[in-house]
Amino acid sequence: MSYRATRRTLIAGTPALAALALAACSEDPTGPVLTADADLPTAVPSATKLVVGDPQNQVAYEKSGLVKQLSFEIEWANISGGPKTQEAFRAHSLDIGSVADIPPIHAYWTNLPTKIVAASGRLDPLEHPIYDLGIAPGAGITALEGLRGKRIAYSPGQAQGALILRVLDKAGLAQSDVELIELPSTADTYSNALAGGEVDAAPIGGTQVKSYLNKYASDGATTIPHGLRDDPWVLYSPVEVLEDASKAAAIAEYARLWGAARLWTRANKEEWINAWFVEHEGLSYEDGEYLFDREGEPELPEDWDETIARHQETIEILAEGTGNDVIDAGDLYDRRFEPLVAAGVQEYGEAGAP
Incomplete structure (x- = not known):
């Protein structure tokens, strides 16, 4: 052939x-x-x-x-x-x-x-998620319920945006319980927004998880699992x-x-x-x-x-x-x-x- x-x-x-x-x-x-x-x-x-x-x-x-x-x-x-x-x-x-x-x-x-x-x-899939929730230094979020009143990166029409809505549903929170900050989920946008204090939480995946923690864990940056199929x-x-x-x-x-x-x-x-x-x-x-x-x-x-x-x-x-x-x-x-x-x-x- x-x-x-x-x-x-x-x-x-x-x-x-x-x-x-x-x-x-x-x-x-x-x-x-x-x-x-x-x-x-x-x-x-x-x-x-x-x-x-x-x-x-x-x-x-x-x-x-x-x-x-x-x-x-x-x-x-x-x-x-x-x-x-x-x-x-x-x-x-x-x-x-x-x-x-x-x-x-x-x-x-x-x-x-x-x-x-x-x-x-x-x-x-719960052991191998695509995304984790990146938590900004000083945000103090250790569980999904802690998202109440926080600023969360959100991209309508994309998988990351849908994941946030599902996370809120799992945590028993309405959109009115948080502040959704519309940001494009491109490249390092979410990681930079977390590090810069623009948002308190954002879904990050791939090498973003590793690089975010490598760069900012010493400042208090963390990630938490969302516990959903993504x-x-x-x-x-x-x-x-x-x-x-x-x-x-x-x-x-x-x-x-x-x-x-x-x-x-x-x-x-x-x-x-x-x-x-x-x-x-x-x-x-x-x-x-x-x-x-x-x-x-x-x-x-x-x-x-x-x-x-x-x-x-x-x-x-x-x-x-x-x-x-x-x-x-x-x-x-x-x-x-x-x-x-x-x-x-x-x-x-x-x-x-x-």
Whole structure:
């Protein structure tokens, strides 16, 4: 099997998928309309192209060799996070994105029809949270109940903002019991706001936790666990993209290998740390290892019932906190894609390699 790669685009050989041809559109980059109740096509026309915003998994697909199993042209977009992904969706410049579970809710509320096509989390999510609550020096917060009357960093429409609303709910506090300070959850914004005394508490994750404590613990900075699941991660696409039969077939192919790529990263620790954390993110190997261990093992559910039920709980808390209507979480998912991740893992094994 041969393939060619350029800086942004990869074209690969044909995967071992069930053959359901779309001969009528084999030379047309825009496929026929696929209705929401139609079966997913499993053969991808040769002219099909996807623009994918999934930077971390781009590296995993490439390093694992799984990219060779994709039969369509893929253009990798260096886009991540809910706001940038949705901006690209609205500009019709992105076909699929990788985000937490909040952006699809926000997309629905802002009239951007999207559907989730793959879902994952972390095994033992309370032992391996994405975020801790960073506590500013002198804030005196040692438990969630201590947030009453405090200033808390808040980013509406993003996972960190939703987490704060869930934390308040768990602590039995209303928004009126605290002061929510709207700040973008970018780079070190929250850590700097904590250190500068702009807020008393903020959700911080990744190396921010380590660097925040390294820099400011001597001044009294601390972190406390929030004790909630904050691990949902999904792939989602605009409905208009999924209505294109050719693109839907390509997305099914991509989603099918998503879990295998994730598992490859866990089975190849040193290579993954060097490829992603060191070379791509510019971190030290030590920080990369810290993050690798903090992530724990991925959870790749074969059935989405529990995932959707948890998503519904989040929607209801967010709706109450933002004044939006409660929506049915099931409406955010395209369950035609539900069995694909497990099928990919079964074919390629838990090592995630072809």
